[in-house]
Amino acid sequence: MFGPLGPSLAPYIRSSKTLSSYVKPFANWYANLMGYRQMGLKYDDLLVEEREDVQRALTRLTPRETYDRSFRFKRASQLSVIQQNLPKDQWTPVSEDVRYLKPHVVEVAKEDDERKVWDTIAVQRK
Template sequence: MYKSLKPLANAYAHITGYRQHGLRYDDLIIEEREDVQKALTRLPQRESYDRVFRMKQAFQQSVLHRELPKDQWLKPEDDTRYLAPIIEQVAKEDSERAEWDSLVVEKKK
């Protein structure tokens, strides 16, 4: 199943054009969610800097209505998920915290 869907996924990623602007898939995640904001604070300093650089570069290319030169496009093997695992960890921690906060203590008789 993976082998049959992978070419379709790569074609879709190419059509969306975010790699032509130098962005990674996780750069497209909406930042207004609380769990994403927490995850962004947990990014290593270098990864956070690289994210901001990619966003500024993509914004500049968008304003100029151009793509990056073809040699600067993001390659599919470099398009790794760097933020999603942290978001999942934050969501897991939040759900665990909610479970502990809603715990009802009953007194033994």
């Protein structure tokens, strides 16, 4: 599968239980090393909001998801100002760190691709 940065090994790794069991601990270690979970953020909170597709995907969130996202940002901003992390019991657990925005971004990208196809159709007269 090809992503914006080229081919991805993720689908292959997920399909193999053995390979997945070796890679998952390193992935969790790296995610914890990044520090966003210690501030109460989720991975999709780190997506660059200036991108057109992310902007359109943000408009598709439910009101509850939008509120939760803004709350996480305000809390992380406050923690950054006081230069502290949340107590360990308030960190974002791995089970809650789900990709809530990515499905919307993928949907927007598919719509853009479909729009390009339909906008460039050449009409032929018989």
